[in-house]
Amino acid sequence: MANLKSTLPLSASPTLVFKHSKENIEGLVQHISSTNDIEYTQDPSSCFSKSKTSHSFAAPHETPTVVFCPKTTAEVASIVSACHERNVAITSFGGGTSLGGALAATRGGICIDFKYMDNIIKLNEDDLDVVVQPNIGWVELNAFLDKKGLFFPPDPAPGAKIGGMIAMGCSGTNAYRYGTMKDWVISLTIVLADGTIVKTRNRPRKSSAGYDLTNLIVGSEGTLALVTEAVLKVTSLPQNLHVGMAVFPDLQKGVDVAVKILKSGHLLEAIEMTDTGCIRALNHSGLSKQKFEVLPSLFLKFAGSKQNVAEQIQFVSQLCTAQGAKSFDASGDKERVDVLWGARKALGNAIVTMKKSPDDIFAHTDAAVPISQLAKLVGESERIVAETGKDWFVCNVAHAGDGNAHTGVVCPKEEKGEAEKILAKIQKLALELDGTITGEHGVGLKLRDLLTEEVGEAGVDAMRRIKFALDPKGLLNPDKVVRLDVNIYE
Amino acid sequence: MANLKSTLPLSASPTLVFKHSKENIEGLVQHISSTNDIEYTQDPSSCFSKSKTSHSFAAPHETPTVVFCPKTTAEVASIVSACHERNVAITSFGGGTSLGGALAATRGGICIDFKYMDNIIKLNEDDLDVVVQPNIGWVELNAFLDKKGLFFPPDPAPGAKIGGMIAMGCSGTNAYRYGTMKDWVISLTIVLADGTIVKTRNRPRKSSAGYDLTNLIVGSEGTLALVTEAVLKVTSLPQNLHVGMAVFPDLQKGVDVAVKILKSGHLLEAIEMTDTGCIRALNHSGLSKQKFEVLPSLFLKFAGSKQNVAEQIQFVSQLCTAQGAKSFDASGDKERVDVLWGARKALGNAIVTMKKSPDDIFAHTDAAVPISQLAKLVGESERIVAETGKDWFVCNVAHAGDGNAHTGVVCPKEEKGEAEKILAKIQKLALELDGTITGEHGVGLKLRDLLTEEVGEAGVDAMRRIKFALDPKGLLNPDKVVRLDVNIYE
Structure with missing residues (x-):
């Protein structure tokens, strides 16, 4: 039956x-x-x-x-x-x-x-969309769009390709302002498990035509279909880019500022948060020209018309002062933009320099919580790692605008299992705080x-x-996202 | 097998x-x-x-x-x-x-x-989300949010409830700026066809945790599950509301202005377009205090900081002049805002006043196309209806910011079948223009x-x-979206 x-x-x-x-x-x-x-x-x-x-x-x-x-x-x-x-x-x-x-x-x-499927097929400038094959990288796509004054916001690891970004439903530092991959995919051409080809939609910006196959595939990690073509939204390139940095005596004050920015109606480009561990790693790595004060910090990005940017910066500056920030500075000077945002982007590599031995491993979480819970998540994460009594390097970097925090630890290879257990504790804490175990990296096997x-x-x-x-035979990327049989694969 | x-x-x-x-x-x-x-x-x-x-x-x-x-x-x-x-x-x-x-x-x-399930369960102000039961209306929800300086953007027919809005994946005049229901639902509590209760997600703003059950249900028209609770995003109430009206000698010029606004990076609140039929209906209805010039028009809404609104209006004003608009005016005066946006909102009722007999019917399309194709869709729609040689009233109103156009006809009851055939032609034209048969109303039976x-x-x-x-037994809202058996239900 x-x-x-x-x-x-x-x-x-x-x-x-x-x-x-x-x-x-x-x-x-x-x-x-x-x-x-x-x-x-x-x-x-x-x-x-x-x-x-x-x-x-x-x-x-x-x-x-x-x-x-x-x-x-x-x-x-x-x-x-x-x-x-x-x-x-x-x-x-x-x-x-x-x-x-x-x-x-x-x-x-x-x-x-x-x-071999890495072509940009067609840019529809007036419709603000672009048709691409899955293996174009977001970096390469943006290099192409930049010449047209256009921009594709999702910004995960630099080597990531659009196909994988669709598979994982990824995001990056631009997600608070621009949303995740889900918000930038209009339509997909997919191959189902039996070889059936489906185009999920045409090119209109919105549609209520049947079940949302597009978003079912985005984030399905290659387990439901293979993506062979995508229509992506693009937007106009941000103008008058400015960066800002605010330094706080404690993390909660930084989160308070982020919450107040979100509620203000001011739309910044990015609101990134780093704890003292991150700053130590940056300073230690030598990857940034600047040495930063070892305190929790917000890295901010502003864009818009000159007036608009000036207003945003004034608003954030006053807010930081009112919330007890130790300092706030902002600049549109290209060199300063490159130094400050370069430091934020160098963070991943900076953390790796905290390895005491080349064999040490770097493991991390990808929890996301409602933003009001972000300070608690990060604070408790630090406590949970400290409780181990281990001399691991630990740090937290958060996409504060959307409550997504990565707790990273650097530890000896032999302690990998233990580290993963600790990180799982932090992910469970995120669930208790009404959050998710993965904000942007996906489920995979792990x-x-x-x-x-x-x-x-x-x-x-x-x-x-x-x-x-x-996929009745379970052939597409088996064992990812959900277990498929009782012969558990570990 | x-x-x-x-x-x-x-x-x-x-x-x-x-x-x-x-x-x-x-x-x-x-x-x-x-x-x-x-x-x-x-x-x-x-x-x-x-x-x-x-x-x-x-x-x-x-x-x-x-x-x-x-x-x-x-x-x-x-x-x-x-x-x-x-x-x-x-x-x-x-x-x-x-x-x-x-x-x-x-x-x-x-x-x-x-x-009886019409309660607002919890507003999480700092997280900019609200937990609601399905039968709260968007109008009532906004009345509640307004007191907190907050706002829920999707704005379909005034009587619509959140549950139905989720079912249809609806939108409205705010969709160009704020997106559709898909963009405003964080998580759903659903009852599947066999009575299983599933909560699709917790409350973080973003998640890559498994298949996107939330967006599979949004727009599924009650055929996959019943929604019993929803976590919705909210945003801050727009400030310094201004409206504008631009009048054009022909529709294409209006679309050109809309495209250039979209590409400019200026984010208006709404870009709505009406053809001469709409204006005639408005003038005929007496539902607006103002009599409008019978020409294609853009109804625009602006919000933001004072500076920002001033910049937007200046930009649009210059654009309209450059594109050959006959006139453009904008105002933040409350009475003018109410008159102009009230006219746009009264359009549905105004069209009904074009009935020659109380038995006449009002039928309409819901096509959406890439915006570059909007003028063609509307122009061809007028031609297709004119070709019938019928003395029907016809008009086109478009959510120009996202390429969604409703062609409406008012005709005698006896000609309903014929009218529906004509409207189907227009919907097919939308498909030829790389668009959709339904931008926001859903598939239903029709x-x-x-x-x-x-x-x-x-x-x-x-x-x-x-x-x-x-739903293996086909029990949930059967026959909607897709046909379920060969004994075709008509």
């Missing part, structure tokens, strides 16, 4: 059948190469060696056997269709910057490397069990129901 | 079994009233008589047999669970302002009237076949796959 429930518990999941025998994979390669002219390699390091993130590729048995490099949506569909026919698992590769194990080929199978604590068994079971509805 | 495809064509849909015998419904009522203290009535007009829209309730056989009026999520879940057990179809009722047949109980069954032209058979089949995954 068919399951007539609305959810699918793990215990009721269908048995997964992957056919990854040498024979079946060779047959697949032969079939694909005889019907298409698609480049492929049996050396997975061809793409994975480009990956810069430690989490992105796991143990040796998690290696795909073949990597295909298609050039068109039709070619992707033909590969996926053949894999569906033969029960072969599919992972995909773009910029290789994802975290949390999103790229691990847990079941083996094949990988689709999107490296956060699946915490996801159950966030949306409940019923929520995860509803997600699993959707996964198996669109 | 299970269907291992990613989509579900109509021909492969399961057979629907509704058990609406008098006996089964009476048993249901008895079960629910014996285990809960839930008010119910067997007179469906108790709620439907409140409905103000002609499309919202269809033929007599499309009447639910019983209307339940629950007060809590748990009560809704108990009703839905009992209906699932007994194969009884469920429609729901909120403000009764939906269009396109969204409320028609095509299969009979029961209705859930949310009238637009199901055009939806196939918009997202293709594969897109609709993927949506049907999701429908049956979450």
